[in-house]
Amino acid sequence: MTEEIPPIVELAEWFQTPPGQYVLAWEREQFDKIVADVFGYYAWQVGLADFNLLHDNRMPFKGWVGAQMPSDSQRALWQGCVVAQPDALPFESQSVDLLVLPHAFECTDAPHAVLREAERVLVPEGRLVVSGFNPWSLWGARNATPGMEPWLPRPFSSQVSLPRLKDWLKLMSFDVEPGRFGCYAPACRTEKWLQRWSFMEPYGRRWWSFGGAVYVVCAVKRVAGMRLVGAPWKSKKRRRRARVAPVVVNRQPRLDKP
Secondary structure (H helix, E strand, O other): OOOOOOHHHHHHHHOOOHHHHHHHHHHHHHHHHHHOOOOOOEEEEEOOOOOOOOOOOOOOEEEEEEOOOOOHHHHOOOOOEEEOOOOOOOOOOOOEEEEEEEOOHHHOOOHHHHHHHHHHHEEEEEEEEEEEEOOOOHHHHHHHOOOOOOOOOOOHHHOOOHHHHHHHHHHOOEEEOOOEEEOOOOOOOOHHHHHHOOOHHHHHHHHOHHHOOEEEEEEEEOOOOOOOOOOHHHHHHHHHHHHOOOOOOOOOOOOOOO
8 A cells, every 4th residue: 555645745746847847936936026025023834845935035033834844954944843734833823924825725625724724823914925726727727638647736626726715815804916827838848848938928928817827926914903092081181172262362451541
């Protein structure tokens, strides 16, 4: 009986292939742009310990969370490593400023639980950055076509489209930014052919923007606004002063005096 490979491990191995490197290069660029200007204290990445997608962020602590402890070389990339499932993060509520989920929803059987957990641990105005495969791309269509060899490491049924993910995020009171699509080259297994199809990138972004093989989206956790109210006696005193109208005394000399 062969041991089943965890989905996240299978995904990490696929990223070592030419198409995986092609996707990873694009995703790195997008993550670097998004996380560079996110400020706070604690940033965590869930899964894919080989690839530090928080590298360009300037928070004092950047850690990793995954199902199994990474190797020594992988741990060197992080300031802390925690073994946990993405739907059961061992963090206090509202304690994380930035949470990065690269392909996390595709590697779990409970994507809604992962999203609820992300919402729980993020501070108000905290940011969630998610990447995923686009099931409505050329690559996704190949995975969904019966009789064809699977192209992506995750099946079509496990992929979450960007419009669907946006709906989930909005239901959780996230303010969702416009998503970014990339990797418009057809499904090719070699770097040589991927390079030959590189001219598709600008045309795809212009004429078929939603057809990229992968996407990255950022969302901000919103909390109902609270109004700070001072001490009651201060507000009463302020209102009392406002009611008192200024009195003007007209001191003119009396004409009836001798």
